Amino acid sequence: MKKIIPILLAVFIFSCKGNAQKENQQQSEKEKFEINKTDKEWKAELSDAEYKVLRKAATEPAFSSPLNDIEEPGTFVCAACGNEVYKTKHKFKSGTGWPSFDRPIEGAVGLGTDNKLGYQRDEIYCARCGGHLGHVFDDGPRETTGKRYCMNGIAMDFIPDKK
Template identity: 65%
Template structure:
């Protein structure tokens, strides 16, 4: 009987998970809004991706095949994030870039799938953009910034 009680106590202790362990460190961003304000301003899919770190379906964004010259900005706050000359066709189903506009993208570690990935956020509003991988073009940076198209708006160059 003592062994059973000991075993049950051990299982309970090992399975304890406090709320403190669940909380991600919250970073302050220059643009900060309530959840209700974000919901009112964004489409449902923009909200799910930018604020809840969802992923849009592959090949669903018009921006995936966009080849016009211009700048890709955050759909949540308008911060310039990527330039068209740094976009490349990755075949993955999401807009891909080999570099960011320095200082406008923040990075964190995402372990939601059971392994670590480098997650990208807008440095101004904290909106989830996508992830960065090391399988990009070797002739440039070797990086593939795999970005949800719904997290972006495209601003064409003025002479386009």
């Protein structure tokens, strides 16, 4: 019994410290974006599906996005703020079920860490509003960047080039 009390006390102390650091990190992350809105404002502006992906980092079902089939020249923009994030010329068919690109528009996205599945992944978010867009993997086309920016189609809109 004497051994259990110090262990429980240590677990409690470290868990409190971790949560406080996490809250401070989340607050500083929010402050670094050009567009900052409350959760209530995002919910009012986005559809339920967009909100879940962009603000809560959910993942849309594979093969559900009409953006998978777009091949015409244009720009993919963040559905939350309109930030230009990808060009069609950098899109490729990955076979994964999500729109995939070998590179973003320079400065358009940021990288974070996602451990939700029990292992570390590189999360992609909009550099302008912080909206979750997807993840990046090292299994893209070797003849270009070798990267696969695997995006949630619901997190983007498509604007065709003017002819």
